[in-house]
Amino acid sequence: MTTLRQEYDENGYCIARNAIDAQLASEMVEHVHWLCDRHPDVRPERLGHGLMVNDPFMHRLVRDGRLVDIAAQFLGPNVAMFAAHYIAKRPATGQAVQWHQDGSYWPLEPMDVATLWVAGTESTIGTGCMRVLPGTQNRRLLKRSEMVALDPDKYVLGVGMRSDDIDDGDAVNIELRAGDVSIHNPTIIHGSNANTSDRWRVGLTLRYIPTTTKVTTEGHANIMCRGAIVAEVGNSYAERPAYVEGEHMPFSGCEAWVEDVDHPSKP
Numbered sequence: 001m002t003t004l005r006q007e008y009d010e011n012g013y014c015i016a017r018n019a020i021d022a023q024l025a026s027e028m029v030e031h032v033h034w035l036c037d038r039h040p041d042v043r044p045e046r047l048g049h050g051l052m053v054n055d056p057f058m059h060r061l062v063r064d065g066r067l068v069d070i071a072a073q074f075l076g077p078n079v080a081m082f083a084a085h086y087i088a089k090r091p092a093t094g095q096a097v098q099w100h101q102d103g104s105y106w107p108l109e110p111m112d113v114a115t116l117w118v119a120g121t122e123s124t125i126g127t128g129c130m131r132v133l134p135g136t137q138n139r140r141l142l143k144r145s146e147m148v149a150l151d152p153d154k155y156v157l158g159v160g161m162r163s164d165d166i167d168d169g170d171a172v173n174i175e176l177r178a179g180d181v182s183i184h185n186p187t188i189i190h191g192s193n194a195n196t197s198d199r200w201r202v203g204l205t206l207r208y209i210p211t212t213t214k215v216t217t218e219g220h221a222n223i224m225c226r227g228a229i230v231a232e233v234g235n236s237y238a239e240r241p242a243y244v245e246g247e248h249m250p251f252s253g254c255e256a257w258v259e260d261v262d263h264p265s266k267p
């Protein structure tokens with residue numbers, strides 16, 4: 001039987017079905033709506049790391065043993081998460097993600113990182129699922145200066161690859177059910193179409209790194225997930241936030257959250 005790791009090495013991506021349970025997936029969707037209510041000026045495709053790095057539900061989610069077990073298959077036993085970002089597409093008006101390679105945007109040395117894309121809802125061709133170009137994980141990473149600026153009213157990212165440089169004839173649509181996770185490599189070319197359906201599409205991108213990868217942005221707060229911090233690397237880590245009723249979104253297990261500090265990878 002082929003392992004996730006073998007598929008990832010060969011194709012630049014792979015899929016873990018039913019990685020998390022339906023309740024956790026629906027809490028993710030609730031979290032998106034909770035964040036949208038608190039940040040009405042932010043589009044749901046752009047609910048980024050800064051909004052969540054001190055959020056107890058996000059800490060609970062990214063340290064979930066099932067997700068960290070998957071990340072560890074690609075990164076080894078010492079795992080942190082450097083960027084979380086909900087790309088949640090509203091019905092009818094959800095934006096497209098232009099073709100790009102993630103590593104072009106990231107302040108990481110070395111570029112040792114794996115993305116877990118966690119489906120909170122179904123993600124299908126109709127709702128604008130992620131699409132990848134298998135094999136492109138072996139190409140060179142483009143610099144930002146080699147990309148073009150994009151219309152923020154249409155696209156989630158500010159810059160992306162030139163459409164003329166892309167042959168999408170072999171693109172693979174990554175269709176997922178709620179609770180499935182796809183994993184992709186930082187160099188693979190990928191993107192997604194707009195959501196023109198009458199349903200939400202909620203995805204959460206979690207960028208996991210081994211603790212040997214340095215995040216070169218001064219003071220950037222990562223979330224430690226499992227194993228040991230490598231002090232010489234000099235990365236910063238967010239403190240585990242206490243759950244405060246009325247301030248944070250309630251979630252299953254939130255009352256026991258503070259006491260759970262010694263078991264960070266327990267699902």
Ligand SMILES: O=C(O)CCC(=O)C(=O)O
Binds near residue numbers: 102117
């Ligand atoms: O969620 C999407 O549609 C695209 C995801 C993506 O571009 C990424 O994970 O880097």
